[in-house]
Amino acid sequence: MAVRDKSNLEIKRVGVYVDGFNLYHGLRELGRRRLLWLDLRSMITRVLRPHQRLETLNYFTAAIRNDPPAIARQEVYLAALESVGVTVVLGRFQEQLVRCRACGHTRLVYAEKQSDVAIGTTMVADVACGKVDVVMLVSADSDLCAAVRTIRRIDSERATKTRVITVFPPRRRSDSLRVVSDAWFPLGDAVIRQSQLPAIVRGAGGHVYRRPAYWN
Helix, strand or coil, rough: CCCCCCCEEEEEEEEEEEHHHHHHHHHHHHHCCCHHCCCHHHHHHHHCCCCCCEEEEEEEEEECCCCHHHHHHHHHHHHHHHHCCEEEEEEEEEEEEEEEECCCEEEEEEEECHHHHHHHHHHHHHHCCCCCCCCEEECCCHHHHHHHHHHHHHHHHHHCEEEEEEECCCCCCCCHHHHCCCCCEECCCCHHHCCCCCEEEEHHHHHHHECHHHHH
16 A cells, blocks of 8 residues: 555655766866765755655765875765765776877876666666665766666566656756656755755764865
């Protein structure tokens, strides 16, 4: 029997899948490092509708390499997220040589790998297992269209309907994702500002996580 709210609307279980790399760069382009201390649970709660219930909240990113201060900031932030009930899924950065077409000079860069695959796989698995009724994807990566199409095929085979909502990070858009989604909207600056973790986050076992000074 379906669970309903006070207005007799059926409660929909929402699975949230956050593309950390995409979101991070969107926040950086806002030009305010302070906003990087983002409380994802608070942010999502602000955009859910009354008949929607947060079922799972997943944050996908990759561990930073060869930058000790940035590594320390990331580790503190991920621990703070986990302390408020966010599931963190780590991919990796892979070394790549990039050649300048103008001068022929090569330089070493790091490209994020596996996160888009992990996001797509997790979304599809949650739908296939009947864990969620709504997929909320926080990303503007068009590579994730393939996963949405797979969800459509699952729905077609089962005669079900999973609603797919795409939330675009700041300064990010994807026409391809808009086409395959049931709904989409940009993540507003006001929601981001209002959804910041406290300066000190107290986790289980007495652990304390402080906002990095670089993000003040």
